[in-house]
Amino acid sequence: MAKMTTFQLRCSPQARRCPLFSRWAIVLIVAFLASAPAIAGDDERSKNGDFHYQPYSETEIKAVVQKPLKLDDCIRIALAQNISLRIARGNRDRSAALHAGSYGRFLPVFRLDGRKKNTLIEGPDSTAQIVDTRFDNDATIIGSAQLFLPTGATMQFSGDFLRNGQVPLYQENPAELIPTSKKHNRTYTINFTQPLLRDAGPTVARSAFLGTGYDQQAEEKNLFNEKLQTVFAVKSAYYTALQQRELIKVNQTALNRDSLLVEASKALIIAKQATRRDVLSAEIRLAEDKASLIASRSDYESALDKLKDEIGLPIDLPIALDSTGLGYTPVALDEPALLRQALLMNPLIHAAEFAISQSRLQKSVAKNALWPRLDLVASYSSNSETDLIRNSDLGRTGGWQASLNLSYSFLSRDAAAKAEEAEIALVQQQDRLLDLQRKIMLDVRDIVRGVYSAAAEIEAIQAGIKVAEEKLDFATAMFNLGRASNFDITESQEFLLKAQNQYLRKVVDYQTQLALLESLIGKPITE
Numbered sequence: 036m037a038k039m040t041t042f043q044l045r046c047s048p049q050a051r052r053c054p055l056f057s058r059w060a061i062v063l064i065v066a067f068l069a070s071a072p073a074i075a076g077d078d079e080r081s082k083n084g085d086f087h088y089q090p091y092s093e094t095e096i097k098a099v100v101q102k103p104l105k106l107d108d109c110i111r112i113a114l115a116q117n118i119s120l121r122i123a124r125g126n127r128d129r130s131a132a133l134h135a136g137s138y139g140r141f142l143p144v145f146r147l148d149g150r151k152k153n154t155l156i157e158g159p160d161s162t163a164q165i166v167d168t169r170f171d172n173d174a175t176i177i178g179s180a181q182l183f184l185p186t187g188a189t190m191q192f193s194g195d196f197l198r199n200g201q202v203p204l205y206q207e208n209p210a211e212l213i214p215t216s217k218k219h220n221r222t223y224t225i226n227f228t229q230p231l232l233r234d235a236g237p238t239v240a241r242s243a244f245l246g247t248g249y250d251q252q253a254e255e256k257n258l259f260n261e262k263l264q265t266v267f268a269v270k271s272a273y274y275t276a277l278q279q280r281e282l283i284k285v286n287q288t289a290l291n292r293d294s295l296l297v298e299a300s301k302a303l304i305i306a307k308q309a310t311r312r313d314v315l316s317a318e319i320r321l322a323e324d325k326a327s328l329i330a331s332r333s334d335y336e337s338a339l340d341k342l343k344d345e346i347g348l349p350i351d352l353p354i355a356l357d358s359t360g361l362g363y364t365p366v367a368l369d370e371p372a373l374l375r376q377a378l379l380m381n382p383l384i385h386a387a388e389f390a391i392s393q394s395r396l397q398k399s400v401a402k403n404a405l406w407p408r409l410d411l412v413a414s415y416s417s418n419s420e421t422d423l424i425r426n427s428d429l430g431r432t433g434g435w436q437a438s439l440n441l442s443y444s445f446l447s448r449d450a451a452a453k454a455e456e457a458e459i460a461l462v463q464q465q466d467r468l469l470d471l472q473r474k475i476m477l478d479v480r481d482i483v484r485g486v487y488s489a490a491a492e493i494e495a496i497q498a499g500i501k502v503a504e505e506k507l508d509f510a511t512a513m514f515n516l517g518r519a520s521n522f523d524i525t526e527s528q529e530f531l532l533k534a535q536n537q538y539l540r541k542v543v544d545y546q547t548q549l550a551l552l553e554s555l556i557g558k559p560i561t562e
Contacts, residue, residue, distance in 0.1 A: 086262060087559055090114035100348065103355040106273050109346050113269045114262065116347025123254075123261035130247065130254040137244030140183055148177045173197070187240040188229040195222040219421045226414040232406040239403050242396055249393040256386040263382070263554040265345070270550040272342040274543045277361050279335035285535045286328040292528060293321035299514070300521055308517030320525045324532070361542045365490055366549065366560060370483045373556055377479050378472060380557035387468040394461040401457040404450045407443035412436075475555060482552045489545040496538045503531040 091099065091111045099108050114120065152173040179193040197220040234240070296317040304314060343350055378384065417433035444450075510523035553559050 103357045105357045113346040127254040127258045130251040134247040134251040137247045143182045150175045191226040224416045229411045231409040233408045253386045253389040256382040260382040267554040276338035282331040289324045313521045376556040394464045398457040401454040410440045
């Protein structure tokens, strides 16, 4: 149910000539400059300038894959080639395109329409002719422009040019046809509408490009987060590949020791210082380590494929890794500082904050729709008609008109429901941000504990490896002297191999935890 109240003030002075086209041009230029958004003030789209790593170019990628890859090489290739990252970059570019297009709302829209109509009319005539045949020739050109202003106002400009000619067709000599009338009609109109309640104000008027701006900024943060996740995934895959390569070396070393033990056991049998049991024990150990070596080689190839998938290289492309092995350097972590850094810099938190801004904007627009519509309307029109045959003006009219239009929709449940939904959506977004912050804090604390736990385990495993090596050396010496069986040797070898495997796993876990922490705080732990 709607109620409309209109107040009008109209004045129609005598028509007078005025340079309307010049006035149109001035009004359009002033309105455009007043409404045009400050595009030049916007930040240029980020091109990895704020990121720790810079992507390789196509030429650099072709050159670097010919050499053993370092971790830094893999990360920089991934930033250029990773498929998930390319999808995220496409989402960012799409949102940027929509945001740039939304500025067009405040650019003038021009339109030009033309029409030509020929009409043959037959009808009774007041003269002696029984039938009057007349040919009408109408030509119309309409030009219009429309401009939206940041206040919610709308300006419309239109100009009509009508040309009408009438020619009788009953004359005997067609060459002597003379138009009975030929007229020009020109009409110019300027309308200005400024909402005062509903749809009024810069927030509602600019809601389209404000909303797309929030979307673009959120996608920028999502892209940054995808970069961080890509770096983490590449580091994890690279460390896993290094672990499998180191396992090959460990298993190969164990296999070499097993071969020497088998030969030594056979030699001591001949010297009557060993038994068949010693040979069998050494051969069992040899078979187990040979199987482990085969499995580790297969796992290494799988790890390389996983790494190639993460960095976006062809899966069948042969690659090699740099000779640098897994390193372990203890890092001191300041948990309170890391928590502050994560809450301040994590891109997912920033994206959630932009989502809140978007919801707050939608709430404002929905609340505004509940207001009555009160519009201030002002218009000016001018009309002139000319007889081209007599070369005389047939008349000119023109005048200003101003009105206040009020309308209010009663029982508009749809608008009220949208406003209520927008309010709930805002609260949900705020809760999502709070939940995300709590999860990030939990993750940071868990990672810090995991890093310190892994560091302590690494130290304990290193001590165990040292003891196992000493025991292996002692057991080997005693066996070579014929004073003991090779049971202590095989037992020491088995413990040493297990400890070396544990050491590699814990180092990878340690480095992976640090990489995950970096993805949460948005920057490297040590710069």
